[in-house]
Amino acid sequence: MSDKHTAVAEQFDDPEQEYHAATLGMWVFLATEVLFFGVLFASYAVSRFNYPEAFAEASRHTDIVLGTISTGVLLTSGFTMALAVRSAKLGRDKAIIGFLVLTILLAIAFLFIEGTEYYQAYGEQLIPAFNFMYEGAHEKPVELFFFLYFLMTGMHAVHVTIGILIMAAIAIMAGRRRFTSYYYTPVELTGLYWAFVDIVWIFLYPLFYLVART
């Protein structure tokens, strides 16, 4: 019983206050994240506005099959994450761990597919400042496109990696029976974070893979 979460951090009056504070803190943090990615989306929008043809041409060089598969994989991981949160609400420790491990595996699969795409880009000499080589009228804007592609998907991949580490830590905490159906704040907040990672990708996928393919 002693390793259950019973003590409230000393600055709080009761567990309810602690829960509300932690949740609001996470939401505000996610708001900063939205603005953080917002700069990149704004840069993308301006660049695309400046060079519509070059960006359309460049985006046909991304791999739509792998991109679509990885999108499916990531959204499935959002589903398993939601199931992990639900298991926490029901107080089922084993189910939490199971769904978290599943989510982690899907996340790793996502990173693997993305790595494959990066490797393909490397083969086609499309990595700016590294081996970029592009024949045609739009060399500079195409380079800009791929710069944004690597920066934005890279930033997203960093967030996925951080998510994997957090989920592993949460799974270990669940294994030590730190959560009850009354206290599962960390699981829920991880779920929020993971939903944010999903949502960012939902914007990245059409911008880099879909818009110019009609």
Add this chain to the structure above:
Amino acid sequence: MSANAAAEYTSYLGGGDTLKSWLTTLDHKRIAVLYLISITLFFLIGGVAAAVIRLELVTYAGDFVTAETYNKTFSLHGIVMVWFFLIPSIPATLGNFLIPLMVGARDLAFPRLNLASWYLYTVGGIFTIGMVIAGGVDTGWTFYTPFSTMFSNTYVVAAVIGVFIVGFSTIFTGINFIVTIHKMRAPGLTWFRLPMFVWANYATSAIMVLATPVLAMTLTLVAVERIFQIGIFDPALGGDPLLFQHLFWFYSHPAVYIMVLPAMGVASELIACFSRNPIFGYRFMAYSVMAIAVLGFLVWGHHMFVSGQSVYAGMMFSLFSFVVAIPSAIKVFNWTATLYKGSISFEAPMLYALGFVFLFMIGGLTGIVVAALALDVHLTDTYFVIAHFHYIMVGGSVMAYLGGIHFWWPKMTGKMYSEMWGRVAAVLIFVGFNVTFFPQFLLGYLGMPRRYHEYPEALEVLNVISSGGAVILTLGYLLPLVYLLWSLRYGRIAGGNPWEAKGLEWQTSSPPAKHNFKETPVVTEEAYAYSPYKV
């Protein structure tokens, strides 16, 4: 149990004086003191750079430092003063110390995050100082592209990293304040019973949280562009330099309100206390700070009137910039109305507060001048703009910061400082400030451009006056350092509430115990329940 009870009654300053106990503290009051010390150090560094600038400009010939050194000096001055002094000053010191006390909480919501933000501040500072030692940076604090990414041969990346890191310190502070103010108010403390200082810091935190990430990412792009030579901002590489200015000012104009909103909060506390009047139009004061925070996000383009953005964008940004003047004016009118028929006493903090209102007013009125599209075309990049933003950011922010430090010094340390010297310093700073910066309005109007280390001989008289004012100002700034430190040892004991002020922070001992209150206070009255003096 008795040891525990004794621990309850010792002040936060007692009970562990080792360096380690300070550097690992989770107490918001100790973290505030850590901030106070480090921010003062940065103020001195930025101040020395300012002194070099004014020294160079005493004569019209560039004979004290070279043009290159001059560029590095004003860049250092700007970077340090904006990011390491003005932005964190009031929120990180007074806000950290007072917000939990003012809302009747035992600490901020996330004490570890709070300590982490001080460490980030320190690490960012070390990067910036390291950059200076390595050779400095000459881009100005705005890092305008493509100069910063392609042409400057100085340590741009190091400076950018320093600013990036300190930005995260700001974000964490903002998150902590928002959550604390929302979720940890004492029973009975409704939103419209909060002190204006809390309201002001709440609005400030919203800006910190929503604007700073934009700056962080923008500076990251500058660093990436500089390192990898892929242009997102440089037109030669296909980028868009206007994009940089839009993104930069989307943060940096709201950042002005990060500096001045907390100052408004401090001024409200001081003016109410020393005129023994409730704040006039309390609700409008609260709505005004929120309105300024929101409108602050819609005006960035007034920094770009001559940049090549579309003329229609310029017109809209000009209009919005005028609109910001409305809530700002409400604040000034309501402070004046609070003073009306008050029983005013001119203690040192009150002198600072009145100085703040006066300087903020001049800064605001000249703000209307530069918000006017046509006038700004004439005044852009002249000393008029320098004078304007120094009146707002330094005259406003620093006056209120010093006023707040004086007002809450007894609360923070338990000691009173010399009232006479406090007043002398306040007057010196006020006079020194006006003598320094008022001539710069004239210089700017006559066409003296900013960022130049030499100028036509005809402008020398005004520059000499300005530099003379800077000497007075320096004296005024150094004085509090002396008598406040003196008070730590020799000052008389302050007692719980030396000013007979209202507000929860005065209901506990000075200095407060580790967890602020013996028991959670219950609030039963409105804010500023001073009884007005009746004839």
